[in-house]
Every structure is written in structure tokens, then in C-alpha cells.
Amino acid sequence: MVMWTSHVERLDDGALLAAMAAGDANAATVFVRRHQRAVFGLAITMCGDPRLAEDVSQQTFERVWKHAGTYDARRAPVRAWMLTITRRLCIDSFRTNRSTPIDPFDLSALLPPASGSVEDAAVARAEVRGLHDALLGLPPEQRRVLLQASLGGRTAVEIAEIEQIPVGTVKTRLRLALARLRNEVRPVGVDDV
Amino acid sequence: MSEQISCDAFEAAAAELAFELVEPDVRDVLLTHAAGCDRCRAELESLSVTADLLVLLAPEGEPPIGFEQRAVEAMVGDRRPRRWLALVAAAAVLFVVGLGIGSWRSDDESTSTFRQAALVDDHGTGFGSVSLAWSDDVVLTMSLKGLDAGDYRCLVETSDGRSHLIATWPIGAEGTGWWAVPLQLDARSVRSVLIQDDDGTPVASAVLN
Ligand SMILES: [Zn+2]
Numbered sequence: 001m002v003m004w005t006s007h008v009e010r011l012d013d014g015a016l017l018a019a020m021a022a023g024d025a026n027a028a029t030v031f032v033r034r035h036q037r038a039v040f041g042l043a044i045t046m047c048g049d050p051r052l053a054e055d056v057s058q059q060t061f062e063r064v065w066k067h068a069g070t071y072d073a074r075r076a077p078v079r080a081w082m083l084t085i086t087r088r089l090c091i092d093s094f095r096t097n098r099s100t101p102i103d104p105f106d107l108s109a110l111l112p113p114a115s116g117s118v119e120d121a122a123v124a125r126a127e128v129r130g131l132h133d134a135l136l137g138l139p140p141e142q143r144r145v146l147l148q149a150s151l152g153g154r155t156a157v158e159i160a161e162i163e164q165i166p167v168g169t170v171k172t173r174l175r176l177a178l179a180r181l182r183n184e185v186r187p188v189g190v191d192d193v
Numbered sequence: 194m195s196e197q198i199s200c201d202a203f204e205a206a207a208a209e210l211a212f213e214l215v216e217p218d219v220r221d222v223l224l225t226h227a228a229g230c231d232r233c234r235a236e237l238e239s240l241s242v243t244a245d246l247l248v249l250l251a252p253e254g255e256p257p258i259g260f261e262q263r264a265v266e267a268m269v270g271d272r273r274p275r276r277w278l279a280l281v282a283a284a285a286v287l288f289v290v291g292l293g294i295g296s297w298r299s300d301d302e303s304t305s306t307f308r309q310a311a312l313v314d315d316h317g318t319g320f321g322s323v324s325l326a327w328s329d330d331v332v333l334t335m336s337l338k339g340l341d342a343g344d345y346r347c348l349v350e351t352s353d354g355r356s357h358l359i360a361t362w363p364i365g366a367e368g369t370g371w372w373a374v375p376l377q378l379d380a381r382s383v384r385s386v387l388i389q390d391d392d393g394t395p396v397a398s399a400v401l402n
Contacts, residue, residue: 018373
């Protein structure tokens, strides 16, 4: 078993997904091992609560397993695709669990990922570097709103409450920030690896 | 929801929509507009691609002890045979084709093994890699890049000198694809994997044994 997974670890993320879509349980083990820190990190950042974060993380991998065949490499690197699932699950859990307090989102927790996966690493690193630079180039007030919406999963109304600014201002900042990021960060295709 | 909105109104809400932060009824109105407006649909698509990348900026975190095992069990617990054809239909870039479906058994994994080789043409140009992994099932996995758009055949050559046509797959304009196929062959008999274009012209090959 150990030998097996250590060999399968050489597969890149796309190949692992293909193998998972083909029902390969060993590929699933390698995939979880490779990405669990990223998934749990996003989940705990968004949810705050470790139990909820674990729940969301497990659901993320179940969905990846179920929907591995629908991954579209033209749209996003595997890691971003997977983390988008995590993010949606976190937002769903906020919406159904009204007791979740709307804490001010800790922006200081934002750090570039410490490590990446094997194949996706080159793509993800280039994407992350570009994003990070573009993010730092935004006016601070736009950056705050963008991160509240993205990694905080907060709606404009919620952000307005947290930041003590009008909803219209939040919407404007969010729009300007995302449009500017879009213009500055050219998605790195798999071809560019 | 028959409410009509202008392109300006759509644009004002497009970022929130890209982050999937709008209420369902508002979302319906916005998406109805996008469905009938090429410009706003393209705007939403490009904003969504950027919005979806921001998750990469989240810090990593150490999951609780035992998480890996619990997650894998939740994923593969029932080990049902997969619905191959449905997956093929759903896949845009990633192709999965089944050649007969066996039920999963997890016993005797000690015999499992793995082989990987580069896919190259006659000039040594690389087109990705091929992996053959087997325990109870034999799974051939390919990562392809640098190909022209078109249909490609995948053949496996076995030690008895025979060629087995495994499948034909399309490659889009991006030139990349990932394929995985369970093989109904003895893994130890697999010598090489060949990629041919639709006319049968050799494109690249990988020697596994
Ligand atoms: Zn429009």
C-alpha cells in the first residue's frame, strides 16, 4: 500500500483526477494527501470553526471524487477548481447556519501558500504570484472588500456592516477591485507550464 | 421572474455574482439577462475566472489527525463501479473511457505496482507522459500536451507483438488532455503506448517495459 501510493504520487493533478474518475481509490488517497492542507486551510479561514471546517473539507473531497470527470482544465488549475468547491460549501454553511457569527474577517491571516502540489505547482505558483502582486497593487480599501467577499464569503450587506460603510460603496469597491485584478492577472494556461 | 434589467444594472452586480454572493432571486434575474446578452455573459465569465483564482491565496492549515483516512473512506467507501459513459459525456477536457467494468477489491495490494514513461516522437519532442498502475485493476493514465487539435488514437502494444486499440479521444485547441483507462490486459504484458492521429500516423510513443 505504501509502495503503491508513493508511486502514484508521481501523477500530476490532472492525471490523478482522471484516475479518480475511473474509480481508482489509490489516486483518491494521493489526491487527499496532496491537497488536504490547502482545503482545510481555506475552510478554517472561511468558517473559523474547526469542526465545520473538517466537515466542509471532507465534503469537498467527496465532491471532487464524484465530479472528477467534469473538471475543465481550460478554466482553472486543479487546485483552484477544488478550492472553489470548498468555498461554495463554506458559503452554503453560512447561509443555512444562521448562528455563525459574522466576525470581522482576519485579513492578517492571508499569506501566500507555503507549498503546492507536484504538477499544479508551477501553474498555481505563477497564478498566485500574479494575483498576490495585483492584490498588493489595489488601494487598501478595495483590497479589504475583495478579500472579505472572496475568502470571507461575505455579501455586500455583511461587508458594509463589518466595515461600517454604505452598501453602495462596498459594491463599487468590489467591482473596481475585481475588474482591475482581472485586467492585470492573465490566467496561466496549462500550456505555459 | 420576468423582471428586466439593463446592462448597466448587470455590470453593477456582476462582481458579486462572480463571487456567488447574491440572493437566489436576484441571481435569477441577472443570469436571465446574461443568457440573452453576449457582452454581459462574457464579462461575467471573465470576472468569474478571476474570482475563482482568489481561493489560491488562502493560507494552508493542518487538518485534524485521521482526516486523510476519513476523507478517503467517505470518497471511495462504497467502491461502486463508475458510470463510464456518463463521465465521458460530461468531460470537457478530461476523458475517461471504460473497457469493461470490474468491481473493486482492495485485497492483496502488496502486489500493486506502477510504471511511468515520457511520450516522445521520433525527434525526441515530448508530448507528456503515460503511467500504468495496477493492483487488482490495471489503469492507464496519460497527461498530454503540445498536440494539435484533433482526434487521437491510443494503442497499447503487448509482449506478444499485438497492438490493441484502446480508444480515440479528441484534443481541443488548448492541446492538452488527461486520459485514464482501465485496461483489460495483463499489466506485465504491456510494452508500449502509442498515440496516433486520426489517419493512423504515429505521433508519439512511450516505452513502459
Ligand atoms: Zn447586457
